[in-house]
Amino acid sequence: MRPLVKILGETDPWGKVYRTCPHCEVSKPLDDFGLRTFKNAGPGGEDVVTNQSWCRPCRSPRRR
Numbered sequence: 251m252r253p254l255v256k257i258l259g260e261t262d263p264w265g266k267v268y269r270t271c272p273h274c275e276v277s278k279p280l281d282d283f284g285l286r287t288f289k290n291a292g293p294g295g296e297d298v299v300t301n302q303s304w305c306r307p308c309r310s311p312r313r314r
């Protein structure tokens with residue numbers, strides 16, 4: 251079964267998807283957010299793929 255993809259973001263004219271991180275409030279390409287999969291979360295039992303809400307730097311633990 252094909253997973254359902256739900257991405258929240260803005261698409262620029264070149265088709266690249268950006269999202270504003272609610273933590274650092276910087277608009278970043280979706281590559282900086284990563285994806286998460288919810289197993290069997292779709293209406294027909296499909297997996298649902300969605301983006302992480304925070305960007306990678308905000309999600310990674312502080313090192314200092």
Ligand SMILES: [Zn+2]
Nearest residue numbers: 271274305308
């Ligand atoms: Zn961030």
